[in-house]
Amino acid sequence: MVASDKISLTRNIPDTRLDECKYWHYPEDLPTASVIIVFHNEGFSTLLRTVHSVIKTSPYRLLKEVVLVDDFSDKIDLKGRLDKYIEQFNGLVKLYRNPERLGLIGTRSKGATLATGDVIVFLDAHCECGKNWLVPLLARIRQNRTTMAVPTIDGIDWNDFHYSPVYNKHSHYRGIFEWGFLYKESEVPKAPTHAGGLFAIDRNYFIELGMYDPGLQIWGGENFELSFKIWQCGGSIVWVPCSRVGHVYRNHMPYGFGKINPKIPVILINYMRVVEVWLDPEFRDYFYTREPTIRGYPIGNISEQLAFKERNKCKSFKWYMDNIAIEVYQMFPPPPPNIGWGEIKLRTESICWDARGESAGGGPIGSSSCHHMGGGQLFRFNKRGQIGYGERCIDKYGSNQISIHYCPVDPSGRWIFEEKTGLIKYGESGLCARAERVGGKLSLESCDPSDRYQSFEIKNIKIW
Ligand code: UD2
Ligand code: MN
Helix, strand or coil: HHHHHHHCCCCCCCCCCCCHHHHHHCCCCCCCEEEEEEEECEEEECCCCCCCHHHHHCCCCECCCCCECCCCCCCCCCCCHHHHHHHCCCCEEEEEEEECCCCCHHHHHHHHCCCCCEEEEECCCCEEEEEHHHEEEHHHHHHCCCCCEEEEEEEEEECCCEEECCCCCCCEEEEECCCCCEEEEEEEECCCEEECCCCCEHHHHHHHHCCCCCCEEECHHHHHHHHHHHHCCCEEEEEEEEEEEEEECCCCCCCCCCCCCCCCCCHHHHHHHHHHHHCCCCHHHHHHHHHHHHHHCCCCCCCCHHHHHHHCCCCCCHHHHHCCCCCCCCCCCCCCCCEEEEEECCCCCCEEECCCCCCCCCCEEEEEEECCCCCCEEEEEECCEEEECCCEEEEEECCCEEEEEECCCCCCCEEECCCCCCCCECCCCCCCEECCCCCCEEEEEEEECHHHHHHHCCCCCCCC
């Protein structure tokens, strides 16, 4: 915010489009747009720079309104000062306030019902729009009202707000996912999913789709819900290279999740709703193999979503995988079943493998007292010898240490779990994992079935 406050609310940003974008012609009779910006405790200057930039870069006759929806912020400058500030826009900028925290997902759906334009365009409250960004999006929707049009996102630096492209200018990208539903991207044509924040869609079409599943809470997963729903039920998503919008990528969550406090992260509950509604059973299993602790968690009523799918004769997830998200199989092959998951614990003592906050490329991991809460002590051991930790994998480090690595594409590894002795062998190297009783050390030593510090069990944990 300190950096943002020093920069003009109406600054110019670089034109990051491909050269050819400057010469494209678009139809005259385009639908009108309502740009919807939902926010919770955003910086005043960042929010208003977004508003100014939308107005400055959009043709007057196509921008019906800018709809701001305040998701129950408590920052003082977002109250009276904001009301006052937007008076200068003479009604073009409308401000609504939630009487309680709805989360970004519910707030966006609410914004859609308040909007009056033909097309709604969602932006985060910390964006800046590039030259002529709106028109190419509207053109795609004019051509096909069941298309969601996604601008290409540039980066705005969190520290100094400098603006730069994040994608290689001459390549095209699209959004995909891995089996834990972490959002990923790959290079190419039509897009299986979208990052979530910035997109344009026909307003009535969005409402016909039931907007977002109202059971999704606060933040996360709504991009997959909407993507799967659109594709499986006959629509499409395109990434539009000539439409560029900058977004401030933050390295932390700047807000809490309000009053709700479930035993598993809200985002995982959201993912589960999406999985249970939109994935066929075999694909659901891939997700739960990757996120095993949450299987069975109560996710509320999804009958409305299932009825929608039925009513609209939406296609299967297999169809979606085979026809739209085709590269997911290659980039993230389905995970083989786990032979075990949970804490990797000494059989005779309460000492567990512990990632201790290390990440891929970091130092060696160790061991510590078992806390049964997952986190750094949650591992998955798959049928093909791979030990997984979140989206990463565990492998040898140096000559006899163990650390976190990026997983190979092929979901297999060198680990062998010997049920009888509890040895965790590193391939045929003759080395086995050994946790020291004190000192938190975890290393690879010569296998010795009589050494009780080499004898492990993989024990399910229950986090809810
Ligand atoms: C990404 C998306 C974001 C959304 C999110 C959740 C991009 C660039 N961003 O993370 O749009 O899809 O994933 O899946 O694709 N907000 C509220 N109420 C809340 C929380 C947030 O109104 O309870 C607002 C917030 O002020 C912001 C918008 O929602 O304007 C998106 O939140 P974010 O910027 O924290 O999400 P982001 O970019 O990390
Ligand atoms: Mn954002």
